[in-house]
Amino acid sequence: MSERETLTWELFGTASRELAEQVAADGYLPDIVLSIARGGLFVAGALGYALDVKNLHVANVEFYTGVDERLPVPIMLPPVPNVVDLSGARVLVADDVADTGATLKLVRDFCVGHVADVRCAVVYEKPHSTVQCEYVWRRTDKWINFPWSTLPPVVRSAGQVLDA
Numbered sequence: 001m002s003e004r005e006t007l008t009w010e011l012f013g014t015a016s017r018e019l020a021e022q023v024a025a026d027g028y029l030p031d032i033v034l035s036i037a038r039g040g041l042f043v044a045g046a047l048g049y050a051l052d053v054k055n056l057h058v059a060n061v062e063f064y065t066g067v068d069e070r071l072p073v074p075i076m077l078p079p080v081p082n083v084v085d086l087s088g089a090r091v092l093v094a095d096d097v098a099d100t101g102a103t104l105k106l107v108r109d110f111c112v113g114h115v116a117d118v119r120c121a122v123v124y125e126k127p128h129s130t131v132q133c134e135y136v137w138r139r140t141d142k143w144i145n146f147p148w149s150t151l152p153p154v155v156r157s158a159g160q161v162l163d164a
């Protein structure tokens, strides 16, 4: 996979706004935005403001170890969201991309049976995703460079600051 899709910070502003407009136009009024960390945090924050939802939750999921390199299955890391907090709510799950769809499936299945309704909003969805999200800004089969993960960390490992 040589070609890449690049989302700039500026384009992300447009993308998140248009994604929120899709949700609003559909008449879905979420009580809670459940972000999938870390990429989904940016999306959830933007959707939370645009949809006027203040109740934001986080699910920490680890799956990718590099470009197209994954663990055998996605894993939800602690702290796991409390299903009691989600109970009976209309939930909007927010993530940056549905690639294989396994991460969103894990989180969506975690909600099913506990919440009133659960729908997924992503900036990108890839054609092979096993989850078809209700709200998608763009579709691509390329590897996406997101603005938050394009630059390398400014630390070598947690707490070790690199020389400027």
Ligand code: 5GP
Binding pocket: 036, 039, 040, 063, 064, 074, 095, 096, 097, 098, 099, 100, 101, 102, 103, 104, 142, 143, 144, 145, 146, 149
């Ligand atoms: P999935 O479980 O759908 O395969 O992947 C979900 C997560 O993997 C995304 O939230 C993201 O963190 C990471 N990921 C998957 N595809 C891409 C991609 O094309 N670019 C980047 N930067 N991350 C990706």
